[in-house]
Amino acid sequence: MNRDSLLYPLRNPSDTTADPALWNWAQNTVVGQRQQLHQPQSEAALQQLLRTTQGKVRVVGSRLSPGRMLCVQPDDVLVDLSALRGVLAQDEESVTFAAGTPMQQIYDTLTEMDRMLASSPGVIAVQTLAGAMASGTHGQGLNQSSLADEALRIRMVLADGSVREWVRGEADFPAAQTSLGALGIVTAVTLRTQPSRLFTCHKFAVSADTLEQDLPAWNTQFEMSKAWWFVDDNLMHVWNAAEASHDDAQAWYANQREVIEHGDDTDSSLNETIDQTLAQMHRDTQIHGKGGKQFRTVTRFRDFTDVSGDIYQLFCRGIAVPQINVEIGVPLAQTPQIISKIKAWYAESKPHMHYPIILRCTGASExxxxxxxxxxxxxFGFVVYYADDGSLSQEGLHFLSEVEKLLAAEGGRPHWGKYYDPQRYQWRDIYPQWDAFRAVRDRLDPTHRFSNDYVTALFD
Structure with a gap:
């Protein structure tokens, strides 16, 4: 197997429902066998499972991440926490959820309570709470950071079956917030909440000529900002969100709490770019006609207009489609010079663009x-969608590889739940608390039971 196929595995397009092998969600990796899968019905049952089994242990969650994060050996244990979901406790400032609760259920529950998280939601909401935290799921907005930064308490079953409750303020709490599943199995998380607010999202298209100055300005001036960079056409599509006015909020309530679209006149300035992007995606994926869900991620930019709604209605708008997704975080202070380097690289090499570059900024994380x-x-986010036969555009993958090389050289840190080339990173150099995390891991799991080839390569 060549290196590219390890980094960006081809997809099995067949129905795997009856397959004794258990695939990850994208069906590009077998993570184990179905007979290895256990579904404890309570925390006590999970404790008993750990006490009475041998081998390594991994939690499967929604299986959205690359398969290498889960993949186990034949004698190891896979754990499904889907029975552990829902609200466990609440007070005026927080809600405790079972760790297997899907994020969409959390958002729906908070909305019914007229509450929200301070963190902006990730693009999709089919992840479990524990999985989203463990891999560093984030949204956009400099006044907040990742989902994990909203945790007040994290309850975890350790390798020996005992329970540890982590409390914000404890010296090693930051180790548990984003743990890659390497410390133990999270069973409950207490999230701080705040009263629900409504936002108006202002959408526009603009040249990327001054993106180096514009991106920091948008993120400073607006509570949340997200942008798509159509490099081929030197155009930006931008969503800037601020708290909704009284009139916009009243219109939302009058509309049965459904999203309000503003104005009869829509903006069609991106339509030609959208058509060109869709044509390229059709060629890359060998899908003819209108195609599937992956094309809807672009067609929604056609004839756009401003909208008002709650934070989940506006920003949790992703469409889950099997893909290779690379996302690299770089210090905001270095972002202007990095954008300039990407522009220079593009002008020189004219790489194949499968999909626009996605730009989201957050505040610092603990x-x-x-x-x-x-x-x-x-x-900086980059996507290549799978073709119907499970193949990938080689030109698209070349772009991912080259741009990751550029960002890694600038001290970039990859999103743990997405794809990246581990050979490009010196973990101790880019994570100041790397050895501190390893020390916590060694103390809590001295036999490294919550390990596998992926975790071992990182920490051992």
């Missing part, structure tokens, strides 16, 4: 292994 640890961060 989690030791967060890509945004210690400093405001800009995340």
């Amino acid at each position: 989690a030791w292994l967060s890509p945004a640890y210690q400093h405001p961060t800009c995340f």
Whole structure:
């Protein structure tokens, strides 16, 4: 197997429902066998499972991440926490959820309570709470950071079956916030909440000529900002969100709490670019006609307009489609010069663009292994969708590889739950608390039961 196929595995397009092998969600890696999968119905049952089994242990979650994060040996144990979901406790300032609760259920529950998290949501919401925290899921906005930064308490079953409750303020709490599943199995998380607020998202298209200055300005001036960079056409599509006006909020309530679209006149200035992007995606994926969900991620930019709604309605708008997704976080202070370097590289090499570059910025994170640890961060996201036959555009993958090389050289940190080339990173150099995390891991799991080839390569 060549190196590219390890980094960016081809997808099995067949129905695997009856397959004795257990695949990850994208069906590009077998993570184990179904007979290895255990579904404890309670925390006590999970404790008993750990006490009475041998071998390594991994939690499967929603299986959204690259398969290498889960893959186990035949004698190892896979754990499904889907029975551990829902609200366990609440007070005026926080809600405790079972760790297997899907993020969409959390958002729906908080909305019913007229509450929200301070952290902006990730693009999709099919992840479990524990999985989203462990891999560093984040949204956008400099006044907040990752989902893990909203945790007040983290309850975890350790390798010997005992329970540890981590409390914000404890010296090693930042190790548990984004743990890659290497410390123990999270069973419950207490998240701090705040009263729900409404936002108006202002959408526009603009030249990328001054992106180096514009991106920091958008993120400073607006509570949340997200942008798509269509490099081929030197255009930006930008969403800047601020708290909704009284009139916009009243219109939202009058509309049965559904998203409000503003104005009868829509902006069609991106339509030609959208058509060109869609044509390129059709060629890359060998899908003809209107195609599948991956094309809807681009067609939504056609004839756009401003909208008002709650934070989840506006920003949790992703469409889950099997893909190779690379996302690298770089210090916000270095972002202008990095954008200039990407422009220069593009002008020189004219790489194949499969999909626009996605730009999201967050504030600094407290989690030791967060890509945004210690400093405001800009995340550069890149996507290549699978073709119907499970193949990938080689030109698209070349672009991913080259741009990751550029960002890694600038001290970039990869999103743990997405794809990256581990040979490009010196972990101790880019994570100041790397050895501190390893020390916590060695103390809590001295036999490294929550390890596998992926975790071992990182820490051992």
